[in-house]
Amino acid sequence: MSAALIQIQGLKTHFFTSEGVVKAVNGVSFDIPKGKTIGLLGESGCGKSVTALSIMRLISDPPGRIISGSIMFEGEDLLDFSQSRMRGLRGNKIAMIFQEPMTSLNPVYTIGDQIGETYRTHHDMSKKDSLKQAAEMLQIVGISSPHKRIYEYPHQLSGGMRQRVMVAMAMVCQPELLIADEPTTALDVTIQAQILDLMMELQEKMGMAIMMITHDLGVISEVSDQVVIMYAGEVMEYASIDTLFTEPLHPYTIGLMRSIPKLGAKFKVGKKSLEEIPGLVPNLIRMPPGCLFAPRCPKFVERCLQSRPPLFVVNEGHGAKCWLVEEDAMK
Numbered sequence: 001m002s003a004a005l006i007q008i009q010g011l012k013t014h015f016f017t018s019e020g021v022v023k024a025v026n027g028v029s030f031d032i033p034k035g036k037t038i039g040l041l042g043e044s045g046c047g048k049s050v051t052a053l054s055i056m057r058l059i060s061d062p063p064g065r066i067i068s069g070s071i072m073f074e075g076e077d078l079l080d081f082s083q084s085r086m087r088g089l090r091g092n093k094i095a096m097i098f099q100e101p102m103t104s105l106n107p108v109y110t111i112g113d114q115i116g117e118t119y120r121t122h123h124d125m126s127k128k129d130s131l132k133q134a135a136e137m138l139q140i141v142g143i144s145s146p147h148k149r150i151y152e153y154p155h156q157l158s159g160g161m162r163q164r165v166m167v168a169m170a171m172v173c174q175p176e177l178l179i180a181d182e183p184t185t186a187l188d189v190t191i192q193a194q195i196l197d198l199m200m201e202l203q204e205k206m207g208m209a210i211m212m213i214t215h216d217l218g219v220i221s222e223v224s225d226q227v228v229i230m231y232a233g234e235v236m237e238y239a240s241i242d243t244l245f246t247e248p249l250h251p252y253t254i255g256l257m258r259s260i261p262k263l264g265a266k267f268k269v270g271k272k273s274l275e276e277i278p279g280l281v282p283n284l285i286r287m288p289p290g291c292l293f294a295p296r297c298p299k300f301v302e303r304c305l306q307s308r309p310p311l312f313v314v315n316e317g318h319g320a321k322c323w324l325v326e327e328d329a330m331k
Helices: 048-055 083-089 111-122 127-140 159-171 189-206 217-223 241-246 251-258 302-306 323-330
Strands: 004-017 020-033 037-041 064-073 094-097 177-181 209-214 226-231 234-240 312-315 318-320
Touching: 004 048, 020 037, 020 048, 020 064, 020 209, 020 226, 020 234, 037 048, 037 217, 048 064, 048 177, 048 209, 094 159, 111 127, 111 159, 127 159, 159 189, 177 189, 189 217, 209 217, 217 241, 226 241, 226 251, 234 241, 234 251, 312 323
Parallel strands: 037 209, 037 226, 094 177, 177 209
Antiparallel strands: 004 020, 004 064, 226 234, 234 318, 312 318
16 A cells, blocks of 8 residues: 555534534545545535545635644645645645536636646746646647637637646646546546546656545546545545455445446336435434434444444455444454
């Protein structure tokens, strides 16, 4: 296993609303290995994006606030960094691709200006030179006629091209960590594959780590070395990609696996052909006292409803937050 680039311990990010405290991320811990891809997987609203924004220190205060935990990077806790120091780190050593490029790109600035700004922010470079570098970066990410594209605006590009622009902006300073938040959402499957291939190619060239945020098990299986399963703001299971698909431990993980459509199967609405996880995600303001997944779990026992399990380590690199795996962890 590679050494950790970032170590996240006990991270809690809460949002303070008129209805109560939303515990969006509630005691999350995991490592991001150097040069590897870690997948953050879970349903919408489970805390994946908030975890990423916490690493980048982009949580809006108010209403959100990181209330405890640590994010260790190169021997220092990012939570102790001043805002000015974080601005020097963002886009330089840690970069992020946001979920929707059309809302992430500024509609009134050209593509070249937006990529060039990253060069000018982190390097002593003129606007002319930054535009030249922007064109070279567009060529690297596979955009044709890059010297023409730098003078175009986001609305003049297709969805796939805008996503490539986002990759280009993130790669400008060859970051040590790339956080990709649902980078293939709203793209057709052919373009999805191209974007993922591009990211893996750039990772191999630059040796960077990637944190891939998605709810798509297919994407996770294609690109990840390790996987962290999140549910209701907590880590439910973590494992290597091979272990996760061959020996899933948590009932939630198993439910996600079973909900994958099978090639050639016939699915009908209201039938059991396509399995689903019954019930709803718990209210993050009023959490249940026991296991967060217990109300939806087909294997729950009385203990699950009354007491919240810790994260049991079953094997090196594999753990799950479930009372059912306690005996395996004690062996």
